[in-house]
Amino acid sequence: VEVGGPRAVADVFNRLGAKASKATLTQIEQLDQELAASIKEMMFTFEDIVDLDGASVREILKMVDKNDLMLALKSSADELKEKFYANMSQRAKDAFIEEMQFLGAVKMKEVEGAQRRIVDAVQALAEQGVLQLGESEEMVE
Numbered sequence: 001v002e003v004g005g006p007r008a009v010a011d012v013f014n015r016l017g018a019k020a021s022k023a024t025l026t027q028i029e030q031l032d033q034e035l036a037a038s039i040k041e042m043m044f045t046f047e048d049i050v051d052l053d054g055a056s057v058r059e060i061l062k063m064v065d066k067n068d069l070m071l072a073l074k075s076s077a078d079e080l081k082e083k084f085y086a087n088m089s090q091r092a093k094d095a096f097i098e099e100m101q102f103l104g105a106v107k108m109k110e111v112e113g114a115q116r117r118i119v120d121a122v123q124a125l126a127e128q129g130v131l132q133l134g135e136s137e138e139m140v141e
Contacts, residue, residue, distance in 0.1 A: 006035065010042035022127075044123060046072060046115035050080045056131035057087040063121050070100045071114035 013021035021043070029036035049057065061069075061084065073081050085093045125131050 006038045007042050010039050013039065013043055044119055046119055047077070047080060049118075049122065050077075050083050052083075052131065054087050056125075057083055059125055059130050060118070060122055061087060063125060064118050066096070066099075068114040068117050070096070070103055071106060071111050072118050073100065074103065074106055074111050075108070 013025065016024075025036055025039065028039065049060065052060075069084070073084065085097075088096060122131070
């Protein structure tokens with residue numbers, strides 16, 4: 001059984017919050033760029049989008065390329081597909097599903113590339129403060 005490693009660090013960083021994890025990751029990057037890159041890759045995955053709220057998913061829908069999203073969802077779980085569909089208008093959802101069916105077979109490499117681009121977009125939105133990744137902070141009104 002493997003204990004620790006980049007996966008454990010990525011899990012801790014996801015719970016830590018954006019500012020603290022970014023500062024620590026910058027420190028790691030100065031010492032070992034390969035390690036920092038592997039931690040970044042593991043910090044937020046395409047499948048983690050299912051845990052985001054509807055407003056965050058709508059922001060993602062506004063930002064990402066529709067064709068990338070079709071490719072990315074090609075091999076995804078139904079739960080994740082439904083998360084995106086639930087945040088589209090009925091007309092947009094029907095058109096999206098129809099177009100997705102016409103895609104046919106695609107290379108896994110293309111799917112993974114599209115997922116990576118969407119994860120990069122999600123991380124960019126998180127850095128801008130548009131959406132919250134990981135544990136959400138307590139809100140007070």
